[in-house]
Amino acid sequence: MIRLPVLKHLTISDYGLFPGQPEGSGLDHEFQSGLTLIAGINGLGKTTILTSILRALTGPVDVTGxxxxxxxxxxxxxxxxxxxxxxxxxxxxxxxxxxxxxxVVLSATFGDQSLRVTRRLADLSLVECVIDGVALPLAGARAEREASFQTALTELMGLGSFIDVLLIMHHVLLFHEDRPGALWDQNAQRQVLRALFLEKDDATRVAQLERLVQSADSQARNIQTRITATERDLREARKREAGSEGVIAQLEAEQKLLDAELVEAARLDSVLADLETERQTVRLEHEKAKHEREEATGAVERLKYTALLNLYPTMDDAARLVVARIMTQAKCLVCDADAEEKRKELEALVEGGCCPACGAEPEKQERIIPQHKFEQAKLDQARRQAELARKEEEAKAARLRVIADTYVQTIAKVGDLRRSIADRKARDQRLRASLPRSTTSDQFEKALVTLRGQQLEWRTKLGEHLLELRTLLSEKEELVTSRSAELMESFVELTNALLAEKACLVQVTAEPRYTQAGRAEDRLRVPAFQADMAAANRPGLVRRIDPSDVSESQRELIDLAFRLSLVRVATQGAPSTFIMETPEASLDGLAMERVGAALAKFAQSSDNRLIVTSNLSNAGLITSLFNGPAKDDAEVVARRGRLINLLQLAAPNRALDRDRAKYEQLLDHALTGDQP
Structure with missing residues (x-):
């Protein structure tokens, strides 16, 4: 079972950036259940505290240097x-x-187990590690001590490797200002889902097979480079030895054309795979747009029918249906003729309250209910939605036709290329057979045979690793997809709180490119997630695949919802810690209040720890994190107990020396909830 850290206590001593209060006492904070706020202006060390928490757990290593x-x-x-x-x-x-x-000394719990780790900040070396009150033996070289610690922490978290510990720290638990995306980066998302939801032995094996696939592909490509160079040397040797300039020239010309065609064939294979993926995506989008258009058209029909029912409650059903069909579909129910002009005429009559049968004005009618007016505003809105949906459907259909045409044309090109490649190889063999042989050219040919054999071995290994990886992922896919409903439900709940726009999480299929060529047969399909969100000028929800598809604040809030959902689902509600740096960085005032309230809800559930930094740029966020204005002085005192106040604990910079009173006043207003 996954056990995420629940931070308990942090001490940073003898570090000049945090002299403490009184001076020399350093930074010493006990993390209570719920919120801890790290407050201070830029330059006082908020990021340094978060980095000290990270490096206490990760030490002098990471995913990259x-x-x-x-x-x-x-x-x-x-x-x-x-x-x-x-x-x-x-x-x-x-x-x-x-x-x-x-x-730095950090204490945390993982389920019912405890950890206390001490490191030197100068070089991140490990001083002490205590698990459940027992010191971890730290004999041997520094690398051996770190390896012992990494193994212990990996076991505490229930993960398969320390690399997975690093992935979860960066892409789930620590929402750093740089914000590496857990949702937007498909590779990161896939690795996080692997680490959290597969059994740890399977998670480790999947990661190992991915590396083996890439290594085999790299080896095969490196050997191809040597084959190309050896073939060039062979041609030069034959030219020198045979004096058959004409044949050699033909061979070189054919080889250049063959090389170009092989490159083009590989490119077209990749294009075909991309087209197939895009075709599937656009086909789904087209079906979705079609459904939304039908829904929108149905809404228009229902509005018009309801209007007729309200205006003319005694009208015969058959007559109402005839009129409604003309008004909604511009078709005559009696003869099925086109009735566009009649539709305009009837709508004008009904909108003015005139009888659609005889044209009588409202004041002359006796069998209507005058107070029921035709809800033109609702109808106009429904029509706009229907028109947008129709345009969306047409655009997707047009795109689908373009993709289909391109796919057919590409298939034809691939067929022509393969025939041409086969012909060129046959001509190459005939030309080579006509050349005289020598010791030097024989050596090159033997080298080529050896290299091609080695390349075949690596390509065979590549195929074997891909098959094992494909089989393993297929067998374990259910472990990821079985959590989809929980993830989606949590994501909707969180985005409803975080965003003004409606959004949802959608399960899709990703195709990671393990080989450089990106051939279709080398690709694997794995479960993945993307976000759908409402748009101002498009019907329904629109798929947001890339961070550029949304604004900066929307990108961050969608990713925040995904991270918090992963925490909920992976831990099954068990306590955890979530750390977010300066959430107010890209948010407007109202959005900050929504984010503050949503984060406060996370902090209050289970025995969670929420650590948030703020540069005091918006008091509203801090007040929202504390669930609104304080009710009395006792509550203000309690809030200060959840505060790491860098205005007091950090070494002052010039801005703080100059305006300390103003900054302290800003913080006071934020804690109390009083307007300045």
Whole structure:
């Protein structure tokens, strides 16, 4: 079972950036259940505190030497990568003494087990690790001590490898200001789903097979490079030895054409695979648009029929149906003729309250209910939606036709190319047979035979690894898809709270490209998730695939909802910690209040810990995080107990020295909820 950390206590001592109050006491904070707010202006060390929490658990390693990458590759490394010196020196370079005596001590629980870890901030070296009150043996070299710690933490979290620990820290639990995307980065999402929802042995094996597939593909491509060079050397040797310039020239010309056609064939294979994927996506979008158009048209029909029913309650049903059919579909129910002009005429009559049968004006009618007016505004809105839906359907249908035509044309090109390639290979063999042989050319040919044999071995291994990976993913797919309903339900609940627009999570199929060529037969299908969200000028919900499909704030809030949903589902409601840096960075005032309320709800559920940093740019967010204005002085005191106040604990910068009173007043207003 997955056990995410529940932070209990943080101490940072002898670190110049946090002298503490009184001076020299450092930073010492107990994380209570619920919210902890780290407040301070820019430059006081909010990011430094979050990084100290991260590095206490991860040490001097990460997914890459630079830390978490902005986007993950298709596979993850087998072992964590040592951080570069600049990253190791993150804490040391911020203080005059190089943090020589500085220590960070972090305590956390994982289910019913406890951990306390102590590290030197100067170089992130491990000083002590205590699990359930028992010190972990830390004998041997530094690398061996770190390996022991990594194994222990991996077991505490119930994950398959320390790389998975790093992935979960970066892409689920720590929502850093740089915001590496858990939802938007398909590779990151796939790796997170693998780590959280597969059994840990299976999760480890999937990651291993992904690396083996990439390695085999890389080896086969490297050998191809050597084959190409050897073939060139062979042609040159034959030219020197045979003096058959004409034949050699033909061979070289044919080889250039063949190489070009092989490259083009590989490109077209990749294009076909992309077209097939796009065709499936657009086909689904077209069906969805068609359904929305039918729904919108039906809404128009119902509005018009209801209007007739309200205006003329005694009208015969058959007559009402005849009139309604003309008004909704511009078709005559009696003779099935086109009735567009009649439709306009009837609508004008009804909208003016005139009888659609005889044209009598309202004041001359006796069998109507005058107070029921035709709800023109509702009808206009329904018509606009129906028109948007119709345009959407037509656009998708047109795109589908273009893709289908392109697909057919590409298939034809591939067929022509394959025939041409076969012909060129046959001509190449005939030309080669006409050349005289020599010791040198024989050596090159033998080398080619060896290289091609090696390449075949690697391609065979590639196929075997792909088959095992495909089989394993297929067998374990249910473990991911079985959690889909929970993820989707949680996502909708959270986005309803976070966003003004309606949004939902949709399960889709991803095709990670494990091989460089991206051939269709090398691709695997795995479960993935994307977001659908309402748009201002399109009917229904629109698929948002790329971060550029949404605004910056929407991108972050959708990803926040996905992360919190992953935490809920993976832990099955067990306590966890979620850390978010400066959520107010890209939000307007109203959005900040929604985000504050949603995060507060997470903080109050189970025994969760929510750690949020704020640069005091918006007091409304802080007040919302605390569930609104304080009711009395006792509540203000309680809120201060959940505060890491860097205005008091951090070494002051020039801005704080100059305007301390104003900043403290801003924080006071935020904690009390009083308007400044």
């Amino acid at each position: 630079e830390g978490a990458p902005h986007a993950l590759g298709v596979s993850v490394p087998e072992n964590p990568v040592a951080l570069r010196p600049k990253q190791i020196a993150f804490f040391a370079q911020r203080v005059a003494d190089g943090a020589q005596a500085a220590l």
